[in-house]
Amino acid sequence: MSIYDSLNTEQRRAVEHTEGPVLILAGAGSGKTRVITHRIAYLMDECGVNPWNILAITFTNKAAQEMRERVDKLIGFGAESIWISTFHSMCVRILRRHIQEIGYSTDFTIYDTDDQKTLMKEACRNLRINTKELKERTILAAVSSAKDELMTPRMYQEAHQYDFLQKRIGEAYEEYQRLLHKNNALDFDDLLMKTVELFTMREDVLRNYQERFRYIMVDEYQDTNTAQFELVRLLAGTKKNGGRNLCVVGDDDQSIYKFRGANIRNILDFEKVYPDAFVVKLEQNYRSTQTVLDAANAVIGNNHNRKSKALWTRKKEGSRVHLRQFNTAMEEASFIAEDIEKKKRQQPALNYRDFAVLYRTNAQARLLEERFIMGSIPYNVVGGTNFYERREIKDMLAYLKVTDNGRDDLAVRRILNVPRRGIGAATVEKVSHYAAVSGDIGFFEALEKLCDGPASGILSTSVIGKIRPFVEMIRGFRDALSDGLSLEDLLKRIIRETGYEEYLRDTEEEDADDRLANIDELISKIVTYEEEAAELGTDDISPVSGEGATALSGFLADVALVADIDDMDENQDRVLLMTLHSAKGLEFPQVYIAGLEDGLFPGYLSINSDDHDAMEEERRLMYVGITRAMDDLTLTCARSRMLRGEVQYNPVSRFVMEIPEELLDERPGAPRGRFSFGYDEDDEDDFRTDMPARRFPERGFSSRPAPAGTGTGTQSPGARAGGRDTRLKAVYVKPHTPDEKKPFIGRASAGLSSLQKGMPAAAEPDYGVGDRVRHVKFGEGTVTAMEKGPKDYKVTVLFDDAGQKIMYAAFARLEKQ
C-alpha cells in the first residue's frame, strides 16, 4: 500500500507526470494541495530528485506553511531543504543575496502601503504636483499596475508621452523610484520586478537558480500577474538548457485578484506558451455536498471566459441552500448569530470553529461583531487592518528599523517626534535640506552630524538640545543590540526609554489599552521568532532572511510580508468572520454568505462598470464563497443597510437569482418596504414598511431573471444598449413616479450617481390591447387589458400556457411580437 493509492486517477496522472510543462486545472475542493504534496513526495521517492532541486510557490505564507507541514508528514526527512515559499518571500530571499548586482544594498527594507503613500507624497512635493488634482492614491495605483506589468518609469513615459496627466504620473513614478532607492527600500511590487530585472540583467545569476530549481510548482496560478508569470517563465528555463519542469496548478473560476494585476490569461493561455503542456483536470470534489456544488456550478455557468469544468462529488445530496432575507442589516446579523447557536444546539458535534461568515467588504464585519458580542459567541475577524499596519505597531517597528538600519529615512522621521519631543515640521525640513546638500546623506546621519559637529547655525541650540537625547537613545539601542541584547529585551527597553506607554495613555484615553495589548502581542511575536531562530539557526528561521542578515532584519523582513490570514489559528474554537477574498483556499462545514444584495455584492462599481470582466470577477468571487461550504450553506441579505452614513435599499443579489430555485429552501422575494420595486398583483402591500421579515410572492411570480449571458429570453444579444445586462437595471427604477426616477442604490437621497445615466425610464409600453407579446418566463400570450395604475401600467395578459397574469409593464419586460 503506497501513499499514492489514496489518489484518484486524475490526481495520480498529475502526480506521476513529472517531466515537462504540466497544467493542473483543479476545481474547488478537488484536492490540489494533496496533489502538489504527493507530487513532491513522488519526485523525491520515485524519481530520486534532490529536495533542494524542488521549488513550490504559493501566494500566502499560510498556504506555504500548510504545504510544508503536509510534505513533512508525507516524507519526513529532507523536506526542510525544499524551497516552499510565497512569491514575495522567495524574491526577498534571492534579492538579499544578489541585489547589489543591480545597485541596491542587501540590507534593503521593505515599504508597506503606508510608507508608499508617505514617499509618494514627498515625490509629489518635489515635483510640485498638486495632490488635489492628481491624488497620490491614483498615482500609486498606476505605478503599482505598471510594476505588475514590468514597466519601468521610462517605459511608462514613452508609452504615455501625449497624455499630460499620464506623463505627470510617469514623472512621479520616476521620482518615487529615486526616493525608494535613496532609502534603500523596495516596495511590494519591486520585490517581483527587481528580481525579474536581476535575472534579466545577470544571466549567470539566473542560470544559477535555474540549475537549482529543476522542478517548479506554482499554486493558485490563476492569480499570477505578468511579473510573476515572467519570473516563473525565467526560472523554468527552456527546453535547451534542460529545464521546463514547470507544473502550475490553478482554477480559472477562482481568479479573484484582477484588481491586483492578476492576469487570468496566464492560466487560460498556458497551453499556448507551452504547446506541449500536459493538461489534467481535477473535477471530483471532496469537500461539498451535491447541492452546494450544483449551486456553485449554476452560478459560475453564467461566465463566458472559462475553461469548462463540471464539479461532481460522491458526497450525499445534503440539505438545500438556506436563503433568508431581512429588513435591515441588523436583523441579518442577529439571525446569523442566533442561527449559529441554534445549529450548535441541534447538532452538538458542531464547534464554533466549524462556522464561517463571509462578506464582500470588511466594513460589514462590524455589525456582525456587535451581535456576536451580544450573544457571547466567540469569533475572530480575519483581515481588515493588518496587525502590522496599526499605528502603535508601526511606531515600534520604526524604532527597531532605525536601530537596525539608519538609512530608512521614513522610519526615522516617523519616530523623531513620537512620543512628542517638541521637534516639528520646520526642523525636519531644515535637517532634510542639510542632508541633501551634504552629499545626500541619510536623515539620521544628518541628525548625528548636527549634534556632534560644531555649531553650524542651521539649528538653534534649543532644537539641538531636543535632538541630541534622541540620537543618543538610538545609539544606546544600537550598542545594546550589538552587545547581544535579545530582541525581546531591546523592544522592552525601547518602550521603557521612550515612555511610549505613558504617551499612549496621555494622548488617547479611549483605546490605549487595546494598543498596549497589541504591543504585548508584538513582544510575544518577537519572542516566538527568537525561539525559532535559536532552534533552526539563523539562515532558516525565516524564508526571507538570507545569509548576512541579522536576526533583527530577518524579523523586520518577515513582518513586512505577513498577511492577516497567515496568523489565523484554527485550533481556537471561534467563528471566523472574513471577506470572501480571504476565504479562498479555506473550507468550513457551515458557511454563511452575508450581504447578498445587488450594489454590495456584486458591488455597484462592477454593476456599472463598462468592463464586462468586472461582473464575471464578482461572480467568481461568489463561486469561491459557495464552494467554501462543506455541508451547509446559508445566504442572507437585507432590504436596507447603512453604508457610509447613509441608508441604502438594494434588491437581492443577482447571484442568488442565478441559483436554481429547487436548490433553495426559500424563494427569493422582491424586496419589500418603502422602496420596493413591486411585483405582486396586490401592489398595496408594497408600500407597507411593517412587512414580516419573510414573505414571498405567489408561485410563478418570482422575479427570477434568466441567467446572464443568455440574454433576456428571446431578446437577441446586443439588442439593448451596450448588449449588457440591462434587465436588472430596470430594477433600480422606481416604477412610474414621473419626476422621481432615482436609482435605489448609491445615495438614497440626493446625489444622482452615474448609475442613472442610460437607465431605461418606465416608458409607455409599445404594445396595446390585442397585441401578441412574449414574457421571459410565461412565454407568448395576448394582451387582454391595460390600465394606467398608480405607479405604472398594469397589463393583463392571457398566456398560451401559463394562463392569465396581471403584471406591471416596467417589470414584465414584455416583448411585442
Place this chain on the structure above:
DNA sequence: CGCGAGGATATTTTT
C-alpha cells in the same frame, strides 16, 4: 510647536 476644530473624503477586495 501642539492642539483642536472643521471639512473633505473615501470605501471593494490585499500579497
Place this chain on the structure above:
DNA sequence: TATCCTCGCG
C-alpha cells in the same frame, strides 16, 4: 460613518 488632513489659534 470614521478617518484623515488642513488650517488657524494659543
